[in-house]
């Protein structure tokens with residue numbers, strides 16, 4: 001996974017829970033010295049998953065809750081500093097989420113070693129979207145947290161339901 005995700009996770013934990021918790025999480029994941037991280041660095045998926053699991057233990061949070069905290073931070077704070085233009089170009093959560101497949105392709109095109117998640121879109125009716133998640137990483141809880149973060153950003157009360165290991169149903173209020 002690209003370093004940008006790990007950097008955002010680190011910043012989220014430090015901002016919301018304190019630096020000691022981040023350091024405790026790393027130690028619990030068996031990482032004694034924090035490596036220098038750049039947004040384009042590559043971190044093995046297994047290491048990222050180990051850190052996620054250690055952070056859940058240290059913070060006493062389920063993976064769903066940690067993913068919600070991350071999704072909120074990534075959408076509303078971290079990505080606003082570097083990717084704000086993607087949000088500006090959309091008037092609502094629906095438009096933004098429909099761009100996500102393309103945005104992941106575009107933003108990782110020149111990042112060697114990236115394997116971005118891909119999304120297929122299926123409309124159940126005009127207010128109900130099923131987002132099919134295609135990734136070998138099985139991070140559907142993170143997908144859920146990120147979608148909730150998008151709802152918050154656009155001030156919309158989205159209903160987000162996990163309906164399988166690779167699909168999420170989103171009910172829009174409009």
Ligand code: HEM
Pocket residue numbers: 001002003004005075079083086087097100103104107108113114115116117135136137138139142143146147150
């Ligand atoms: C402008 C906003 C966003 C940008 C620029 C962005 C970019 C990225 C990048 C660079 C990665 C790492 C890919 C890799 O290491 O191969 C990633 C991972 C991920 N992104 Fe986004 N992302 C954005 C918003 C979102 C949103 C809103 C969602 C959900 C709807 C989402 C879902 C995910 C998931 C689930 C992953 C984890 C990797 C996986 O499951 O395979 N992202 N994103």
